[in-house]
Amino acid sequence: MAFYRPAPYQKPLAIALLLAMLVLPNVLTAFGQEFYIGFATRILIFALAASSLNLVLGFAGMFSLGHAAFFGTGAYVAAICMANGINDALLVFPLAMGVAGLFALLVGAISLRTRGVYFIMITLAFGQMAYYLFVSARTWGGDDGLPLVGRLNLAGFSLNDDAAFFYAALASLAMSIVFLGRLADARFGRVIQAIRENETRMEALGYPVFRYRLICFALGGGLAGLAGALLANLTGLASPNLLQWMQSGTLLVMVIIGGVGYLYGGMVGALILLCLEEVLAGFTLHWHIGLGLLLLGIVMFAPKGVAALFGKQHG
Amino acid sequence: MAEALLEVRNLSRRFAAVDALKQVNFCVEAGEVHALIGPNGAGKTTFIHHVSGALKPDSGSVHFAGTDVTALSMHQRVAAGMARSYQITNVFLGLSVLDNVALAVQGRQDSGSSFRFWKPVIAEQGLFDEAFVYLEQLGLAERSVSLAGNLAHGEQRALELAMALATKPKMLLLDEPMAGAGPEESARMVELIEHLARHVTILLVEHDMTAVFRLADRVSVLVNGSLICTGTPDAVRADPAVRRAYLGDTA
Amino acid sequence: MQDEVTQLFLEQALNGLQFGLMLFLLAAGLTLVFGIMDCINLAHGSLYMVGAYLVAAAAQAADSFWSGLGAGVAGAAILGLLLELSLFRQLYKRDHLSQVLATFALILIANEAVRIIWGAQPVMLNPPDALSGPVEIVGFFYPAYRLVIIAFGLAVAGLLYLLVAKSRVGMWVRAGASNREMTEALGINVQGLFTAVFVFGAALCALAGGLLGPLLAVQVGMGESVLILAFVVIIIGGIGSIRGALVGSLIVGSVDTLGRALLPTLLRATLPADAASTLGPALASILIYLLMAGILFFKPQGLFPARA
Numbered sequence: 018m019a020f021y022r023p024a025p026y027q028k029p030l031a032i033a034l035l036l037a038m039l040v041l042p043n044v045l046t047a048f049g050q051e052f053y054i055g056f057a058t059r060i061l062i063f064a065l066a067a068s069s070l071n072l073v074l075g076f077a078g079m080f081s082l083g084h085a086a087f088f089g090t091g092a093y094v095a096a097i098c099m100a101n102g103i104n105d106a107l108l109v110f111p112l113a114m115g116v117a118g119l120f121a122l123l124v125g126a127i128s129l130r131t132r133g134v135y136f137i138m139i140t141l142a143f144g145q146m147a148y149y150l151f152v153s154a155r156t157w158g159g160d161d162g163l164p165l166v167g168r169l170n171l172a173g174f175s176l177n178d179d180a181a182f183f184y185a186a187l188a189s190l191a192m193s194i195v196f197l198g199r200l201a202d203a204r205f206g207r208v209i210q211a212i213r214e215n216e217t218r219m220e221a222l223g224y225p226v227f228r229y230r231l232i233c234f235a236l237g238g239g240l241a242g243l244a245g246a247l248l249a250n251l252t253g254l255a256s257p258n259l260l261q262w263m264q265s266g267t268l269l270v271m272v273i274i275g276g277v278g279y280l281y282g283g284m285v286g287a288l289i290l291l292c293l294e295e296v297l298a299g300f301t302l303h304w305h306i307g308l309g310l311l312l313l314g315i316v317m318f319a320p321k322g323v324a325a326l327f328g329k330q331h332g
Numbered sequence: 333m334a335e336a337l338l339e340v341r342n343l344s345r346r347f348a349a350v351d352a353l354k355q356v357n358f359c360v361e362a363g364e365v366h367a368l369i370g371p372n373g374a375g376k377t378t379f380i381h382h383v384s385g386a387l388k389p390d391s392g393s394v395h396f397a398g399t400d401v402t403a404l405s406m407h408q409r410v411a412a413g414m415a416r417s418y419q420i421t422n423v424f425l426g427l428s429v430l431d432n433v434a435l436a437v438q439g440r441q442d443s444g445s446s447f448r449f450w451k452p453v454i455a456e457q458g459l460f461d462e463a464f465v466y467l468e469q470l471g472l473a474e475r476s477v478s479l480a481g482n483l484a485h486g487e488q489r490a491l492e493l494a495m496a497l498a499t500k501p502k503m504l505l506l507d508e509p510m511a512g513a514g515p516e517e518s519a520r521m522v523e524l525i526e527h528l529a530r531h532v533t534i535l536l537v538e539h540d541m542t543a544v545f546r547l548a549d550r551v552s553v554l555v556n557g558s559l560i561c562t563g564t565p566d567a568v569r570a571d572p573a574v575r576r577a578y579l580g581d582t583a
Numbered sequence: 584m585q586d587e588v589t590q591l592f593l594e595q596a597l598n599g600l601q602f603g604l605m606l607f608l609l610a611a612g613l614t615l616v617f618g619i620m621d622c623i624n625l626a627h628g629s630l631y632m633v634g635a636y637l638v639a640a641a642a643q644a645a646d647s648f649w650s651g652l653g654a655g656v657a658g659a660a661i662l663g664l665l666l667e668l669s670l671f672r673q674l675y676k677r678d679h680l681s682q683v684l685a686t687f688a689l690i691l692i693a694n695e696a697v698r699i700i701w702g703a704q705p706v707m708l709n710p711p712d713a714l715s716g717p718v719e720i721v722g723f724f725y726p727a728y729r730l731v732i733i734a735f736g737l738a739v740a741g742l743l744y745l746l747v748a749k750s751r752v753g754m755w756v757r758a759g760a761s762n763r764e765m766t767e768a769l770g771i772n773v774q775g776l777f778t779a780v781f782v783f784g785a786a787l788c789a790l791a792g793g794l795l796g797p798l799l800a801v802q803v804g805m806g807e808s809v810l811i812l813a814f815v816v817i818i819i820g821g822i823g824s825i826r827g828a829l830v831g832s833l834i835v836g837s838v839d840t841l842g843r844a845l846l847p848t849l850l851r852a853t854l855p856a857d858a859a860s861t862l863g864p865a866l867a868s869i870l871i872y873l874l875m876a877g878i879l880f881f882k883p884q885g886l887f888p889a890r891a
Contacts, residue, residue, distance in 0.1 A: 130879065130883045218418075219435075
C-alpha cells in the first residue's frame with residue numbers, strides 16, 4: 018500500500034465537474050427536464066453517504082455492514098427536528114451529524130474490539146438493532162416512517178425549491194470531499210491508512226490504535242448522518258428502511274464499484290449504481306436480477322472497482 | 333549496582349495445560365546490553381510478548397523505568413520508552429523508507445497529536461528532518477526515497493531499527509535481529525547494534541551465539557519457561573546447567 | 584391468575600425453544616461455513632427462503648407436507664451443491680469484501696427469481712392435517728405441529744452433535760474450524776469437506792424453512808431477517824462452534840420470544856401506561872442485540888470460541 022494520492026488529473030477534473038454541476042439545474046430547466054434535478058440531488062446525497070463509508074472501509078480498513086444505521090439516524094434527526102419546529106439547516110445538519118456520530122461512537126466502542134468476520138457481522142447486527150428500534154417507535158411513525166413538512170431553511174433561504182436544494186447538497190458533498198482529501202494527507206489520515214495495513218506495527222510505534230479507529234468510525238458515521246438528513250429533506254420522509262441492512266449493502270456496493278480507498282470512489286459508485294438503476298428499471302420490473310448478475314461479474318472480473326481502472330492509487 | 337530499567341518479577345503464564353513461563357525474575361540494568369538466549373520452545377517469544385505488552389501474565393509484574401507497567405497496553409509501554417523490533421521484518425513495504433520512519437516520529441507524543449485532520453503531513457518538515465537523522469545513523473540516508481519493499485533484507489532490518497529508534501526509547505527490545513541474515517549482513521548488524529548500544533539500553537533475544545557473546549554485557553538463559561542462569565558471557569558459558577540445556581552435557 | 588401466568592410463561596417458553604431450535608438449523612451450517620472457510624455468506628438466508636418455497640411447491644404438487652419437505656430439502660441440497668461448485672469455491676480464497684459483494688448479489692438474484700417464479704404474494708404452506716389441532720399438555724393446549732417442530736429440532740440437534748462430536752468427519756470439521764492450514768497439511772481433503780459442509784448447511788436451511796413455513800408466511804425477504812438472527816446467534820456462540828451455535832440459538836430464541844411476550848406486561852406493571860406502551864415493543868425488539876452487545880463486551884470471541 019501507499020498513502021492515498023490522487024492521480025494528477027483528478028483535481029482539475031473534480032473542479033471542472035463541480036463547475037458543470039453549478040449550471041446543471043439551469044441546463045435541465047432549459048430543456049424542461051426539471052425532474053432530473055431531484056435525481057441528480059439523490060446522486061449527490063448517495064455520493065456523500067458512500068464517501069463516508071469509504072472513509073471507514075477504504076481508508077481505515079474497517080469493514081462495516083451497518084453504515085446505513087448512521088445514515089438513517091441522520092434522516093430521523095432531521096425529521097424529528099422539523100416536527101418540533103426546528104427548521105434552520107445550520108442547526109439541523111450539525112445536529113444530525115453529531116447524533117449519528119455519537120451513535121457510531123457507541124457502536125464502534127463495542128464492535129471495534131473484534132476483527133474480521135466478527136466485525137462485519139456485529140456492525141450488521143447493530144445496524145439491524147437500530148432498524149428495529151425505529152420500526153417499533155410508534156412516536157416516530159413506526160413502520161411508515163416520519164414525514165417531513167417542507168424543507169429546511171438555510172441562512173434565511175428556503176430549500177423548498179429543487180434547484181436551491183440541489184445546491185445545498187452539492188455544497189455538502191463538495192465540502193465533505195475536500196475535507197476527506199485533506200484528511201487523507203493529514204496526520205490522522207496517514208495513521209488510519211497505516212493501521213489498515215499493519216495495526217500491530219502501529220501499536221508497536223506507540224499509536225493507540227483503538228482510539229484512531231474509533232474516531233474514524235465516528236467521523237464516518239457523522240458524515241453519513243449528514244447525508245441522511247439531506248435525503249430526508251429531499252424525499253420528505255425519514256423511513257426505517259433507510260437503516261435497513263440492505264441499504265448498508267447498497268452503500269457498500271457503491272463503494273466497491275467506485276473503488277475502495279479512492280477519494281472519489283464513493284462518488285463514482287453512487288453515480289454508476291443510481292444511473293444503472295434508473296436505466297434498468299426502465300426496461301424491466303425485475304432489474305434486481307440484472308444488478309445482481311452485474312455485481313457477480315464485477316467480483317469475478319474487476320475486483321478492484323471501476324475507479325481502479327482510472328489512475329492508480331497504489332505505488 | 334546500576335539502576336534497573338526493566339524488572340520482571342515472578343512472571344508466570346500458562347497456556348492450556350502448559351506452563352509457558354514459571355516464576356521468571358529478570359532485570360535489565362540501564363545502559364547494558366542484556367541478551368536472552370534459550371533453546372527453541374524455551375518461552376523466549378512468550379516472554380518478549382509479556383515485556384512488550386502484547387500478552388498479559390497470569391501472575392507477576394513488569395516494571396519499567398521505575399513504574400509498574402503490567403496493566404499497560406503495548407502502545408502505552410512504547411510511549412513510556414520501550415521500543416521493539418520484530419523477528420520477521422515488519423515495516424510498511426508500500427511506503428518510502430523516509431515515510432516509514434516519519435510515521436514512527438509522528439507516533440511519539442512529544443511530536444504532537446496525530447488527531448490532526450487538515451494540515452498535510454508533507455508540510456511538517458520537522459517530522460521528515462528528524463526521520464532523516466535516524467536514517468543517517470543507520471546508514472540508510474541514500475535509500476530514503478526508495479520503497480521499503482525494494483530494500484535488501486539487511487536494509488529492511490536496519491529500517492526496522494531506525495523506526496524503533498525514532499520512538500526515542502529508553503530500552504530497545506530486539507527480537508532476533510540476525511534472523512534470516514547472511515554472514516555479511518550479520519556482521520553489519522552487529523556493528524549497528526554496537527553503535528546503538530552507546531546511546532540506549534538493549535534487550536537482545538538472539539540465536540546467533542557469536543553475536544550474543546560479542547554484544548552482550550550480561551546473558552540470561554531461559555529453559556522450559558524458567559530462567560536458569562544470569563551472568564557475564566563467560567560465566568554463562570561455563571555454567572554447567574547451561575551446558576546441559578544446550579549441549580546435553582551430562583557432566 | 585397464578586395459573587394463567589404460569590401457563591403463559593410455559594407456552595412462551597415452548598415457543599422460544601421451538602424458535603431457538605429452528606435458528607439452530609440455520610446457524611449450524613452458517614457457523615461452519617464462517618469458521619472453516621473464513622467465508623462470509625450473506626446468501627444463507629436466501630437458501631432458507633428458496634428452501635421454504637421449494638418445500639411449499641413440492642408439498643402442493645405432491646399434496647403431502649412430508650413428501651414436500653423431503654423433496655424441498657433435497658432440492659435445496661442440490662442447489663447448494665451447484666452454488667458451491669460454481670461460485671463459493673472461487674470465493675473462499677478471496678477477501679471478505681468480494682465475499683460480501685458476491686453473496687449480496689446472490690440475495691438480489693434469489694429474491695427477484697422467487698418473485699418471478701412464485702409472484703410477490705406470500706405462498707401458503709399447510710401443516711399436515713393430523714397435526715393441525717392442539718394437544719393438551721400438563722393442563723394447557725399447545726399446537727401439535729409446534730411440538731413436532733420441537734421434536735424435529737431436538738432430533739436434528741442431537742444428530743448433529745453426534746456427527747460433529749463423535750464421527751471422523753466431525754473431527755475433521757472441528758479441526759478445520761480451529762486450524763484450517765493444519766488440517767490441510769494433515770492431508771485431509773478440505774475441498775471435499777467444504778463442499779459437504781456447504782451442501783449440508785443448505786439442506787438444514789431448507790428444513791428450517793419448510794418446517795417454519797406453516798407458521799410464518801413463505802414470502803420474498805423472509806431470508807434476510809432470519810439471517811441477521813442467525814448472525815447474532817453465531818456472534819454470541821462463537822464462530823465455528825456447533826455447541827456455541829446451539830447455546831446461542833436457544834438463548835436468542837427464548838430471550839426474543841419471552842421478551843416480546845412478557846416485557847410489555849412487565850413494563851406495564853412498573854411504568855406509567857404510556858411510557859410502557861412506547862418502550863415495551865421497542866425494548867423487546869432490540870433485547871437480543873443488547874444481550875449480544877453485553878456478551879461481546881466481556882467475551883469478544885463469543886461464548887465458545889473455536890479458535891484459540
